[in-house]
Amino acid sequence: MQIEIRRAEQEDAAALRDLYAMPGAQSGTLQLPFPSLVIWEQRLTPREGHTVLVAEADGLLVGNLSLQVEPNPRRRHVAHIGMAVRDDWAGRGVGSRLMAAATDLADNWLGLRRLELTVYADNLAALALYRKAGFVEEGRARAFALRNGELVDALYMARLRD
Numbered sequence: 122m123q124i125e126i127r128r129a130e131q132e133d134a135a136a137l138r139d140l141y142a143m144p145g146a147q148s149g150t151l152q153l154p155f156p157s158l159v160i161w162e163q164r165l166t167p168r169e170g171h172t173v174l175v176a177e178a179d180g181l182l183v184g185n186l187s188l189q190v191e192p193n194p195r196r197r198h199v200a201h202i203g204m205a206v207r208d209d210w211a212g213r214g215v216g217s218r219l220m221a222a223a224t225d226l227a228d229n230w231l232g233l234r235r236l237e238l239t240v241y242a243d244n245l246a247a248l249a250l251y252r253k254a255g256f257v258e259e260g261r262a263r264a265f266a267l268r269n270g271e272l273v274d275a276l277y278m279a280r281l282r283d
């Protein structure tokens with residue numbers, strides 16, 4: 122199946138809402154139940170330093186990655202990444218394609234030096250993907266977030282371009 126990576130458009134809001142409402146995507150991120158279409162539309166409103174990529178397969182939006190460059194002038198070499206793939210498309214290379222597009226953009230077009238993210242410490246699929254992309258663990262945030270009634274730890278990871 123051909124996977125296309127493109128920038129998200131305003132019309133993708135409903136598909137993104139539905140992707141992040143899936144049990145795996147919700148529990149791997151900071152999304153809440155009962156997501157709102159209006160909030161997703163606002164998230165897609167263009168803003169400085171924000172790039173939202175989506176992966177599409179045969180017209181279906183199957184994955185998303187957002188890259189936000191830090192606005193502070195002394196941290197303009199840094200961006201934060203968040204991502205998710207549809208539950209029924211996990212483990213099929215979509216996350217790797219999105220991450221490759223994001224690191225190419227960061228390294229070769231935006232001139233960024235440091236990419237940051239947080240990941241739940243027990244999210245083995247995400248950890249495998251991030252390590253493969255060159256991220257390393259920099260620390261552990263205990264009781265980072267509430268997930269289905271339980272406080273869970275997260276790891277801070279970053280990737281430095283030489």
Ligand SMILES: CC(C)(COP(=O)(O)OP(=O)(O)OC[C@H]1O[C@@H](n2cnc3c(N)ncnc32)[C@H](O)[C@@H]1OP(=O)(O)O)[C@@H](O)C(=O)NCCC(=O)NCCS
Pocket residue numbers: 145146147148149150204205206207210211212213214215216217218239240241244245246247248249250253
């Ligand atoms: C984490 C996530 C983005 C990974 O995307 P994906 O499309 O499933 O990942 P890929 O298929 O590209 O696999 C990437 C690597 O991870 C490995 N991997 C995938 N699932 C795995 C698992 N359950 N356990 C261990 N490794 C796994 C793959 O083998 C692959 O490595 P390889 O290329 O060396 O074989 C996706 O599973 C997801 O969206 N999960 C729910 C939301 C979430 O956790 N988002 C991340 C928030 S930090």
